[in-house]
Amino acid sequence: MIPDTILKLRCLGVSYRTYYGTVVAVRDVSLTLGENESVGIIGESGSGKSTLAYAIMDYLAANGTSTGEVLFKGENLLEKSRKEMREYRGNRIAMVYQNPYSSLNPSLTIGRQLDEVSLFHRNSSKDEARAASIEVLKDLYLGDAEGLVRRYPHQISGGMQQRICIAMALLCRPDLMIMDEPTTALDVTTEAVILDLVKDLRDRFKMSLIYISHDIGIVNKVSDRIAVMYRGEIVEIGPKKGIFDRPEHPYTRALINCIPRSGLVKEQVRLNTIPGYVRKRSAEEHGCPFVDRCGKRTSGCVERYGMIEQSPGHFAACDRAYAKDVPDESIIPTAAGPEAACQEGELLLKIEDLYKAFRSRGKTVRAVDGVSVTLHRNNVLGVVGESGCGKSTMGYTLSGLLTPTKGRLLFDGVDISISWKKRSKEILREIQHIFQNPGRSLNPSFNIETIIGRPMKRLLGIKSRAERRKRIEEILRKVDLGKEYLLRKATQLSGGEMQRAAVARAFAIAPDLIICDEPTSALDVSVQSSVLNLLSDLQYESAVAYIFISHDLHVINYISDYIMVMYLGRICEYGKRDEVISPPYHPYTEALLSAVPEVDPSLMKRTIRLEGSPPNPTKKIIGCPFAGRCHKKVGSICDTTPPPKVDFSESHFLYCHIPPDKLSTNGIT
Amino acid sequence: MKRVLFLFKQRPLALVGIVVILFWFFAALFGPSLLSFTYSALDTDYQMTRPGEGGHLLGTDALGRDILTRILHGSRSILTVALLTSLFSTLAGVIIGFSAGYFGGRVDAVFLRIMDILMAIPPLVLAMVILGILGDSTIVSLTIMVSIAYIPATARVARGAMLTCKNYEYVDAARIMGESNFSIMFVEILPNTIGSIIVEATARFAYSIMMVASLGFLGVGLQPPTPDWGMMVIENKSIMMNAPWAVLYPALAIASLVIAISLFSDFVSKVLIHDS
Numbered sequence: 055m056i057p058d059t060i061l062k063l064r065c066l067g068v069s070y071r072t073y074y075g076t077v078v079a080v081r082d083v084s085l086t087l088g089e090n091e092s093v094g095i096i097g098e099s100g101s102g103k104s105t106l107a108y109a110i111m112d113y114l115a116a117n118g119t120s121t122g123e124v125l126f127k128g129e130n131l132l133e134k135s136r137k138e139m140r141e142y143r144g145n146r147i148a149m150v151y152q153n154p155y156s157s158l159n160p161s162l163t164i165g166r167q168l169d170e171v172s173l174f175h176r177n178s179s180k181d182e183a184r185a186a187s188i189e190v191l192k193d194l195y196l197g198d199a200e201g202l203v204r205r206y207p208h209q210i211s212g213g214m215q216q217r218i219c220i221a222m223a224l225l226c227r228p229d230l231m232i233m234d235e236p237t238t239a240l241d242v243t244t245e246a247v248i249l250d251l252v253k254d255l256r257d258r259f260k261m262s263l264i265y266i267s268h269d270i271g272i273v274n275k276v277s278d279r280i281a282v283m284y285r286g287e288i289v290e291i292g293p294k295k296g297i298f299d300r301p302e303h304p305y306t307r308a309l310i311n312c313i314p315r316s317g318l319v320k321e322q323v324r325l326n327t328i329p330g331y332v333r334k335r336s337a338e339e340h341g342c343p344f345v346d347r348c349g350k351r352t353s354g355c356v357e358r359y360g361m362i363e364q365s366p367g368h369f370a371a372c373d374r375a376y377a378k379d380v381p382d383e384s385i386i387p388t389a390a391g392p393e394a395a396c397q398e399g400e401l402l403l404k405i406e407d408l409y410k411a412f413r414s415r416g417k418t419v420r421a422v423d424g425v426s427v428t429l430h431r432n433n434v435l436g437v438v439g440e441s442g443c444g445k446s447t448m449g450y451t452l453s454g455l456l457t458p459t460k461g462r463l464l465f466d467g468v469d470i471s472i473s474w475k476k477r478s479k480e481i482l483r484e485i486q487h488i489f490q491n492p493g494r495s496l497n498p499s500f501n502i503e504t505i506i507g508r509p510m511k512r513l514l515g516i517k518s519r520a521e522r523r524k525r526i527e528e529i530l531r532k533v534d535l536g537k538e539y540l541l542r543k544a545t546q547l548s549g550g551e552m553q554r555a556a557v558a559r560a561f562a563i564a565p566d567l568i569i570c571d572e573p574t575s576a577l578d579v580s581v582q583s584s585v586l587n588l589l590s591d592l593q594y595e596s597a598v599a600y601i602f603i604s605h606d607l608h609v610i611n612y613i614s615d616y617i618m619v620m621y622l623g624r625i626c627e628y629g630k631r632d633e634v635i636s637p638p639y640h641p642y643t644e645a646l647l648s649a650v651p652e653v654d655p656s657l658m659k660r661t662i663r664l665e666g667s668p669p670n671p672t673k674k675i676i677g678c679p680f681a682g683r684c685h686k687k688v689g690s691i692c693d694t695t696p697p698p699k700v701d702f703s704e705s706h707f708l709y710c711h712i713p714p715d716k717l718s719t720n721g722i723t
Numbered sequence: 724m725k726r727v728l729f730l731f732k733q734r735p736l737a738l739v740g741i742v743v744i745l746f747w748f749f750a751a752l753f754g755p756s757l758l759s760f761t762y763s764a765l766d767t768d769y770q771m772t773r774p775g776e777g778g779h780l781l782g783t784d785a786l787g788r789d790i791l792t793r794i795l796h797g798s799r800s801i802l803t804v805a806l807l808t809s810l811f812s813t814l815a816g817v818i819i820g821f822s823a824g825y826f827g828g829r830v831d832a833v834f835l836r837i838m839d840i841l842m843a844i845p846p847l848v849l850a851m852v853i854l855g856i857l858g859d860s861t862i863v864s865l866t867i868m869v870s871i872a873y874i875p876a877t878a879r880v881a882r883g884a885m886l887t888c889k890n891y892e893y894v895d896a897a898r899i900m901g902e903s904n905f906s907i908m909f910v911e912i913l914p915n916t917i918g919s920i921i922v923e924a925t926a927r928f929a930y931s932i933m934m935v936a937s938l939g940f941l942g943v944g945l946q947p948p949t950p951d952w953g954m955m956v957i958e959n960k961s962i963m964m965n966a967p968w969a970v971l972y973p974a975l976a977i978a979s980l981v982i983a984i985s986l987f988s989d990f991v992s993k994v995l996i997h998d999s
Contacts, residue, residue, distance in 0.1 A: 073726075073729065453899050454898075454899055455895050455898065455899060474898050474899045474901075479901055482899060482900060482901045483901075485899070486899075487895070487896065487899055489892040489895070489896065490892075491892065494891045494892045494893065495891075495892035495893050495895075495896050496893055496896075497893040497897075497911055497914075497915070498893075498915060499914035499915050500914075508897075508900065508902070509900040509901075512900060512901050512902065513900060513901055559896075563900075
């Protein structure tokens with residue numbers, strides 16, 4: 055045993071007995087983790103990342119069995135009894151989970167929950183435990199630790215809750231920390247702060263870290279090495295630079311190329327996609343797990359399979375990522391070409407001073423607080439902002455699910471600031487909405503033909519069943535779903551197929567404007583890219599306009615012609631895509647851009663830390679809404695006076711007190 | 724289908740329940756015509772006869788009436804009333820509960836108050852009050868009164884199912900595609916709640932049998948000489964020491980049917996609700 059190895063997995067396998075037979079969740083995983091080393095595990099959902107973590111902690115469900123060895127400092131954890139495992143869990147190996155809200159007990163104070171760790175593992179007295187809790191909070195740079203321990207989890211923000219969970223994991227100074235998507239539920243600016251913190255803690259406490267994420271950009275920020283998992287196996291592992299620069303396994307390469315990143319825009323390249331979806335694996339299946347979706351497979355892929363060292367420290371189970379005998383399809387220029395960008399049509403939508411307020415417990419929440427913007431035909435307006443910035447509320451007022459409190463919405467000259475009940479059939483047909491979660495937006499009791507056919511019958515007035523079927527088949531072909539999907543129910547489809555069906559439903563009645571409300575956020579990256587390609591193709595073909603709402607700047611950057619950055623119900627910055635993405639920036643845009651994780655590990659950005667969370671939307675804000683968190687705050691003027699509109703070009707403006715010539719002109723990287 | 728068989732294997736009792744229910748339906752349809760006695764015939768030679776004597780398979784009561792014949796005849800009325808009741812109370816409950824849940828606000832508040840008032844009165848008492856208004860007990864009046872007594876319960880279940888479903892985005896999608904409230908409620912949402920509604924209806928079926936039997940026991944059920952299971956229990960109570968079969972068999976009939984339906988209802992809920 056090499057002395058500085060802390061964890062060694064040897065042929066670890068996990069399988070579950072289910073009604074459908076034995077399903078293999080993790081197979082033959084071997085991994086060595088050195089002291090003070092950090093490995094990131096990436097993969098799509100269903101690839102066994104979390105199961106691997108649970109197997110290390112011996113947290114498997116009752117129908118799961120694990121085989122192989124988990125050697126922690128030379129001792130096999132799988133052979134330990136339940137009682138012995140308590141010594142390890144939380145004490146020497148700690149874990150942080152995805153959703154901080156459900157990992158904290160809502161009825162106990164934060165202090166009590168932190169104290170429990172020391173009381174249980176260290177047999178400390180109550181006072182010692184409390185002192186330790188306060189110390190660990192100070193280690194995490196949480197100000198007012200004494201005040202914090204008296205509060206309950208629901209009284210603090212999500213980012214703060216996750217920091218409490220990290221503090222709890224850190225209390226016993228574990229040798230190994232496992233983090234399972236700890237920032238997935240958080241906003242991008244909060245995520246950046248947490249990732250900085252994790253990096254800092256690693257350096258200070260010399261912990262080993264296993265960081266699980268679906269996003270290679272996040273893993274780049276905190277890990278030295280990256281392991282790529284697919285259907286229960288590690289298919290490639292190596293230094294992050296090596297993995298990004300020269301992925302050897304076709305899956306790794308495909309996965310990396312799927313992700314929208316800075317510089318990728320719709321008029322230049324199509325995003326790479328991986329056909330098919332992640333299937334469950336039975337115990338009988340052998341060979342390469344990726345073989346059914348791989349474009350580079352050979353006849354030998356099923357028999358010959360095993361890890362080979364490609365370059366020092368970089369192992370991959372396959373090296374056909376750049377195989378010359380099959381055409382390389384990873385970078386395909388868009389059919390549309392550069393001229394597709396900004397084919398400006400006539401004015402379609404004019405939003406004039408839109409307000410939307412909700413009454414909540416006697417208080418008024420201003421969700422949208424004075425937004426004015428226009429949209430032309432054939433354009434895509436990307437709306438980006440953190441959760442709670444009012445972007446979805448704006449979308450809902452446009453589709454009529456909410457009515458504006460104040461202001462006017464003019465669609466093709468018609469006032470549509472009324473609810474769906476009062477809208478004419480014509481308007482209902484012209485404005486469509488694609489929802490975030492296709493599993494919830496398609497009626498689970500209907501088959502695809504009914505789902506797409508109902509609005510056709512009602513809004514296009516096509517009474518003949520045969521005529522409808524012909525049209526439905528045609529639209530399904532456009533979204534790459536075959537005839538065989540007509541009679542399938544939504545619940546029998548995978549996430550990507552469901553969203554395609556939802557897109558088909560929206561396009562089936564030839565609308566002029568589609569509100570895409572985070573249409574890819576619930577999907578895996580490989581599926582996200584195919585849906586983005588599809589949306590982009592259909593938009594170009596049919597010249598429809600999109601309002602594309604997303605929290606992901608890379609996605610917005612890829613698909614939009616215009617970008618609007620929102621904060622607390624107001625516009626911060628608006629302009630053509632390239633005008634917003636490049637300096638001069640609004641300080642908030644700058645912070646957002648700096649926080650977005652990058653796929654390329656050599657693109658190191660200086661992160662702007664935004665502390666705290668957006669202010670309480672029930673309070674009337676007189677000055678700039680961003681003043682409280684702004685890293686470039688001018689002075690008291692920001693709090694007392696609304697920021698002036700600063701125009702940079704005909705299309706580009708932002709709201710800020712900083713004189714135009716003083717706004718940062720440097721890029722982020 | 725394969726899953727249903729799999730669940731059957733796990734729960735053999737459900738099969739017992741179904742067999743017993745089928746037995747009673749079969750008995751109600753064909754039983755009386757297979758027997759040589761009529762339910763009101765007084766066999767003066769065989770009063771309080773032990774089971775098996777004089778051709779009376781389950782014995783006779785104090786007046787010499789054949790217990791088996793009366794039980795089989797009684798199954799007709801009780802099954803008719805219980806089936807219709809579970810059907811009507813479910814139908815009315817779905818319409819009322821769906822409207823209350825879907826429209827919310829004032830409609831919901833009014834609904835909840837009325838249901839609270841109805842639920843504050845025990846169903847049995849409520850049924851007796853309604854019976855007082857309707858007059859004599861007949862199959863029709865029994866059905867109406869038991870149905871009304873059970874509407875609050877079914878309406879609450881329907882309202883709860885509606886509240887969960889109406890937050891799904893497919894409802895929003897249907898709205899902005901111009902569908903009417905009626906079609907959203909009964910075409911889009913109803914199929915997704917049908918599982919819990921069917922389970923509730925089968926549970927109501929069991930409750931209705933209990934209720935009809937209880938009313939008979941209290942003497943406000945179907946009037947003599949029509950045989951009624953609950954009434955048979957009470958009218959033979961005085962001869963229980965000498966002729967226990969006269970009480971035992973009608974009581975067993977009630978119990979077997981109620982338990983069988985409960986077992987079936989549990990199974991239905993496993994199949995329909997946990998499936999999704």
